[in-house]
Amino acid sequence: MKEKEEERLQKMLEIEEGLYSKGIKHVCGVDEAGRGPLCGPVVAAAVILKPDSKIEGVNDSKKLSEKKREQVYENIMENALAVGVGMSDVDVIESVNILNATKLAMKEAISKLKVQPEYVLIDGNQMIDIKIPGETVVHGDAISESIAAASIVAKVTRDRMLIEWDKTYPEYGFAKHKGYGTKAHTEAIAKYGLTPLHRPSFCTKFVKGGK
Numbered sequence: 001m002k003e004k005e006e007e008r009l010q011k012m013l014e015i016e017e018g019l020y021s022k023g024i025k026h027v028c029g030v031d032e033a034g035r036g037p038l039c040g041p042v043v044a045a046a047v048i049l050k051p052d053s054k055i056e057g058v059n060d061s062k063k064l065s066e067k068k069r070e071q072v073y074e075n076i077m078e079n080a081l082a083v084g085v086g087m088s089d090v091d092v093i094e095s096v097n098i099l100n101a102t103k104l105a106m107k108e109a110i111s112k113l114k115v116q117p118e119y120v121l122i123d124g125n126q127m128i129d130i131k132i133p134g135e136t137v138v139h140g141d142a143i144s145e146s147i148a149a150a151s152i153v154a155k156v157t158r159d160r161m162l163i164e165w166d167k168t169y170p171e172y173g174f175a176k177h178k179g180y181g182t183k184a185h186t187e188a189i190a191k192y193g194l195t196p197l198h199r200p201s202f203c204t205k206f207v208k209g210g211k
Contacts, residue, residue, distance in 0.1 A: 005056060005057075006054070008059075009054040009055075009056070009058065009145060010054070011143075012058070012059075012143060012144060012145040012148060013054070013145050014143075015121065015137065015143065015144045016049070016051075016121075016144065016145060016146055019119055020051050024118045024119045025051055025118065026048050026081070026082075026115055026116065026117050026118045026119070027048065027049070027117070027118070027119050027120075027121065027146055028046050028047065028048045028082075028110065028113065028117035028119065028120045028121065028132075028134075028146065029046070029047050029048075029049075029121050029123075029140070029144055029145070029146025029147035029148070029149060029150045030044060030045070030046045030047075030106050030109060030110065030120060030121065030122045030123065030128075030147065030150050031044065031045060031122075031123040031140065031141055031147050031148075031150040031151040031154055032044040032045075032102050032105060032106065032123070032151075032154055033045075033061070033151065033154035033155040033157070033158045033159075034154075034158050034179070035098055035102055036180065036181075037178065037179030037180050037181070037199075037202075038179055038180070038181050038185065038186075038189070038198060038199060038202045038203050038206070039090070039174070039179040039195065039197040039198040039199060039202075039203075040090070040158065040161060040162055040165070040174075040178075040179045040197055041087040041088055041089045041090065041093070041105075041158070041161070042087065042088050042093060042098065042101050042102050042105050043085065043086070043087045043105060043154045043155075043157050043158040043161075044085070044086045044087065044102065044105035044106040044108070044109040044150075044154055045083065045084065045085050045086075045109050045149075045150040045151070045152075045153035045154040045157065046082075046083070046084040046085075046086075046106070046109040046110045046112070046113055046117070046120075046150060047076065047080050047082070047083050047084075047146050047149040047150040047153060048080060048081045048082040048083075048113060048115055048117055048146070049079075049080055049081060049145060049146050049149060050079070050080070050081050053079055053080075053081075054145070055072065055075050055076055055079055055080075055145070055149065056072075056075065057071065057072040057075065058072055058075075058076070058145050058148045058149050058152065059072075059142075059148055060141040060142045060148055060151060061141065061148070061151040061152045061154070061155040061156075062141075062151075063142075064152070066159070069152055069155060069156050069159075070156060072152050073152050073153060073156040076149045076152060076153060077153075080149065081115055082113045082114045082115035083113070083153055084108075084109040084110060084111065084112030084113040084114075085109055085112065085153065085154070085157055086104075086105040086106065086107065086108025086109035086110075086111070086112060087105050087108070087158075088101035088102070088104050088105045090196070090197065090198070090199050092104065093199055094199060094200060094201055099126065102126075103126065103128045103129070106122065106128050107128055107129070107130060109150075110130060110132070117132055118132070118133070119132070119133050119134055120132050120133070120134030120135075121134060121135060121136075121137050121140060121144055121146060121147050122134060122135070122136045122137065122140070122147075123136075123137060123139075123140035123141050123144075123147045123150070123151065124136055124137075124138065124140070125138055158178070159178050162174040162175065162178045162179055163175045165197060169195050169197070171188055171191075171192055172185060172188045172189075172192070172195065173185060173188065174197075179197075181202075181206075186206040189203055189206040189207060190206055190207065190208055193207065193208075194207065
């Protein structure tokens, strides 16, 4: 591992190492992907890394190319102590709103971990209702290795779903924009209407006759 990458990863482990020094071994990073898109589920991931682990390339998923995310995703899945994934589909998002749907997805991701976390680091500033000690970390995917790892797992998981759905709805371009409100996507909505994957409350102004 190159020296600069080693230094960057070491800095990203400062939060976790502070917890390890208190005797907490199983630190869980949690993040989501898909709060902003016009379609598809919001996906959350929970990742517990081994205390001595530095996974090369781990970073905020938004800072990595699609190819690099896929590579790092495989490294995480191979080297993490535990990984859990949860999601809230369109019906849940429309029923309880995107914030609450995200929290539900995060709780599900944590519940699917095969190792019980002792402490949870949640990206952002919204804590979730769990009985495990933890804290929120603003911009956590940029400063915590375990949260960054979770951001990559969530993003890759969701992107793969959109790529698969592109085969069913090729006219919408899901494989390219991954459900975000690009010009091509909104024009497709205006032309073809909504699919069962779309979030109606997110798409009102793009549908013909919408306000």
